[in-house]
Amino acid sequence: MSFTITFLRGATISGSADMLGTINANGQSFSRLTLSFKSLTMTGSGFSFKLTGLLSWGYDYASSSETVTMNMVLADQPSGLTHWFRNYEIQSSYGNGYTTQTISGRYYNPGNGYLDIVSQIPLVINNGDSMPSEGQLQFLGENGSWARINFMPNSLMIEVDSDGDGVADWQVESATN
Numbered sequence: 001m002s003f004t005i006t007f008l009r010g011a012t013i014s015g016s017a018d019m020l021g022t023i024n025a026n027g028q029s030f031s032r033l034t035l036s037f038k039s040l041t042m043t044g045s046g047f048s049f050k051l052t053g054l055l056s057w058g059y060d061y062a063s064s065s066e067t068v069t070m071n072m073v074l075a076d077q078p079s080g081l082t083h084w085f086r087n088y089e090i091q092s093s094y095g096n097g098y099t100t101q102t103i104s105g106r107y108y109n110p111g112n113g114y115l116d117i118v119s120q121i122p123l124v125i126n127n128g129d130s131m132p133s134e135g136q137l138q139f140l141g142e143n144g145s146w147a148r149i150n151f152m153p154n155s156l157m158i159e160v161d162s163d164g165d166g167v168a169d170w171q172v173e174s175a176t177n
Contacts, residue, residue: 015040069089116139
């Protein structure tokens with residue numbers, strides 16, 4: 001399929017992609033959609049990228065959960081520098097009044113290298129809150145360095161180990177929700 005999508009602030013995504021899907025015969029709705037593309041163009045004010053990759057979404061009606069997976073390369077135009085999302089996945093489970101999420105994957109930046117993203121403790125987001133009220137998100141870099149966000153009911157704590165010795169060199173706590 002070929003398409004052009006224009007967003008509110010004028011950014012566009014255009015090109016062609018293949019779409020595959022699985023239909024849940026009982027619920028007569030999609031349980032999986034996969035979008036595969038070799039050359040999409042994303043442009044906006046001051047940026048232009050060529051996108052290559054795969055996006056997949058799956059929903060399990062029995063457990064009220066969904067999974068979004070992304071493997072995608074963004075090539076900056078005209079520099080050609082590439083950003084890469086590899087095995088990036090968000091798993092969400094919907095409860096009564098809250099959502100639980102786990103996040104994992106690798107992001108590669110051409111100037112700074114890779115960053116592994118993992119939720120050590122699942123994130124819990126209460127309906128109506130702007131931030132998770134519990135959970136932990138960790139970002140792992142080269143040489144054992146890391147940054148971690150610990151979510152608590154009314155605050156979050158950011159910790160950073162910049163020298164890779166396993167001990168936080170810097171931390172700050174901030175009010176949320």
